Amino acid sequence: MGDSISFIIIIITVLVSLLCWQRPSLMDKMTMNPYEISRRNEYWRFITSGFIHADFSHLFFNLFSFFFFGLQLENIFSILFPEIGHIIFIIFYLTAIVAADLPTYFKQLKNPYFNSLGASGAVSAVIFAGILFFPTEKIYLFGVLGIPGFIYAGLFTWYSIAMDRRGRDYVNHSAHLYGGLYGLVFVSALYPKVWLTFVEQVKAMLW
Numbered sequence: 025m026g027d028s029i030s031f032i033i034i035i036i037t038v039l040v041s042l043l044c045w046q047r048p049s050l051m052d053k054m055t056m057n058p059y060e061i062s063r064r065n066e067y068w069r070f071i072t073s074g075f076i077h078a079d080f081s082h083l084f085f086n087l088f089s090f091f092f093f094g095l096q097l098e099n100i101f102s103i104l105f106p107e108i109g110h111i112i113f114i115i116f117y118l119t120a121i122v123a124a125d126l127p128t129y130f131k132q133l134k135n136p137y138f139n140s141l142g143a144s145g146a147v148s149a150v151i152f153a154g155i156l157f158f159p160t161e162k163i164y165l166f167g168v169l170g171i172p173g174f175i176y177a178g179l180f181t182w183y184s185i186a187m188d189r190r191g192r193d194y195v196n197h198s199a200h201l202y203g204g205l206y207g208l209v210f211v212s213a214l215y216p217k218v219w220l221t222f223v224e225q226v227k228a229m230l231w
Contacts, residue, residue, distance in 0.1 A: 029110050030094035033117060034087050037143060040075040041083050051076055051141070058129045059136040070129075073141045074121035086143045089180055092163055093147075093154035093173075100157050104215060116210055120149035124203035131198075145203030151177045153207035156218045160229045172229065177204070 044051035056073035060066050077083035094117075101116075102109030124145020132138040155173045162170035171179070181200050211218055 028095065028098065029113050029117075030090070030098050033094070034091065037075050037077075037087060038083065040072075041077045044076045054141070056125055056129075056140040057136075058132040058138060059134065061129065062133055070122045070125060071118060073125070074118075074143045074146050076141045077143070078141060082142055085183070086147050090143065090147045090150055093151045096158060096161075097150055097154045112214070116153070117146055117150065120146040120203055120206050120210070123206040124149065124199040127198050127202050140199065145199035148181060148200045148203035149207035149210070151180055151207065152204040153211040156208065156211050156222050158225075159222050160225050174226070 040054075044054065054069065054072035054076050056069050057066075061069050077086065098110065098113045101113045105112055121143070125140065128138075128140060155177045159174040160172045162172055163176045164170045181204060185200055
């Protein structure tokens, strides 16, 4: 698997989102709807909802963030686990989509009108997992403003929630938070020593 899994995920997400914008009925079928999942056993919605987006800004912001953190995290997994690093990254990303939506699934189980879509939960998982390895590495917004990764992660979460509260039908505030939490838990279980380097890097930056 020499090709970058991160780039493959980005390409698939863009193509699927563009297709669904042209075919609303397909988007409805792929959206995460807890009521339909439970009533019709349409469990694929957990995964497919992570590859579709409401509009261009929704798509761009998620993939912009994923581009920076996803590539780095995939490389780290490949270094730590040379034979299976790419496979671990795929498993992590797909399970993050599901894990981020599970609390909402149980909360909205009897609500036929609740829908959610987007990769925000999985991207949050990737971001928070990434900052455990690179907490102080700067992300340059528009090539000008450089901010440390752990601060960007907080801004990403705030912005994602703020955008959700604009009044769209596809609202899932908790997915960002649970996705980020899943990223921390996954990496901590996979490589517990990461917390030692995290603390050392942050301390070195602050003091």
